[in-house]
Amino acid sequence: MNQILDKIFAHATKFIALSVLLIVAWIFTTLFEQSLFSLQASGFDFITETLWAPNLEKFGALPAIYGSVVSTFLAMVLAVPIAIGVAIFLSELAPAKLKSPVGVSIELLAAIPSVIYGMWGLFYFVPIVRDIFGGVGISMLSAGIVLSIMILPFMAAVTRDAMNTTPDILKESAYALGGTKWDVIKDVIIPYAKAGIIGSFILALGRAIGETMAVTFVMGNVHKISTDLTQPATSIPVALANEFTEADTQIYYSSLFELSLLLLVISFTIISIAKFYFLRRKRVGA
Amino acid sequence: MTHTQKRIIINKVVMSLSTLSAMIGMTFLFWILGVLVINGIEALNWTTFSEVGAPPGYEESGLKHALIGQLYIVGVAAFAGVPLGILAGTYLSEYGQKSRLAEIIRDVSDIMMSAPSIVIGAFVYAIVVTPMGHFSGWAGSIALTIIMLPIILRTTDDMLRLVPATLREAAFALGAPKYKVILQVVYRGAKVGILTGVLLGVARVAGETAPLLFTSFNDNFLNTDMSEPMASLTVTMYNYATSPYEDWQKLGWAAAFILSMFILGLNIIARVFLMKKRGK
The missing domain is CATH 1.20.5 (Single alpha-helices involved in coiled-coils or other helix-helix interfaces)
Known part of the structure; x- marks a missing residue:
């Protein structure tokens, strides 16, 4: 009796664990199947065509791809230096009394859902962007900034964790040689934790590019490529969030599924690079 | 100088x-x-909890429909996702261990944890909403279950591995079969850790909006039938906040506040558990 139960339990758990792989494979094949109609209709033109006009049944994803790339790039440019600053502050500078409360509040802020960052952006930040930079405020710029604020807590927390892995003895040796704090940071901590820090940034990039709610509020979903950052724009997830329930033709649906597939492939690639190239066996469960 | x-x-x-x-x-x-x-x-006031959504301009307008919908959608997702995640994590830590298969499942789960949640929504739309012909609470729960699974799987895996091997060996020495050792010794030893993972997993999916937009959709009235479109706090918040009506926007803020406090609360409880565990 016990032997039978033992086998059942072992097989059941194995089957459920395997189902994770099955689900992922199922997601890829389903999205691919749903995109087939659009893939056959437009092929590679889908990612180079700039016109997205559902009424004309023209679907070009370039504006959305452009928007995803530019807004994510903006977010990274703004968030990386601040995240490094916060991480240095938390791991090397802050007095012990501040370290824990500031660190914990940053971690808690990373848990706040992105929809709330988006809502704050719409009501409080868009008007500021409008007043300072002109335009309507709903823009690529607002999206980039709100996105940078949203990924900041996550980035700062993981960068700090990576810096904290530096053995104290290494730091102490450098101080004993007369190094200043900055000398120790740039010559000991950063070289030691480099892989972890870069990996965390790429992981944050992978999350930012798929982030939907923080940017949907403030981007405007306009399929137009403009170098003017104060103009409304769109990104892949923003287009999906806005248009999925509006799609009325097969080609429209199929194009949206092709966008989803594109997004999934891009994020899978970025996250895999972070995980396999930089974070291999360093962080469990990052 | x-x-x-x-x-x-x-x-x-x-x-x-x-x-x-x-x-x-x-x-x-x-x-x-x-x-x-x-x-x-x-x-926030009493009507926020006691009334359902009303057209803009009505005094008696609240979030009861969204609160109850949220409870149903997240509740069902947790009901399915928690046991599945724990069992899958059990396989990784107790059976698969360092095998090739277990490592692949760990890696794929890690990637899934950071994958865009809106894509999961699109997937569930294709496999549930299209065949059913309409949006439904079930579809929302399925999307959240898929998002929750890798989180709970990974924390369970990590927490079970912290249980000392000597405890397992002692139980085996008494003649206990492996499933009994896992159920009665390993789980007991990792109780707090697993619970922490569950709390964090639930907190994570409770704040998800994107995968619900085109699965559970929305409903302005109180609905407890999971096979129909269902309101959630997050989607309601999105719709109300982007509406031009000031009283709807206010309700949107109330929803944002309730949701954040719930999620922060779960995170703080999980943190206290972990601190106690480390303190032991």
């Missing part, structure tokens, strides 16, 4: 910049938190 003086000055400049950036970061984050609390408390 000597080399040493130069180094000291550079050090001071960099340290000031770092403190400044920490202050900038904290200012933004506390600004958001402040806005959330002030607007949330101002918008």
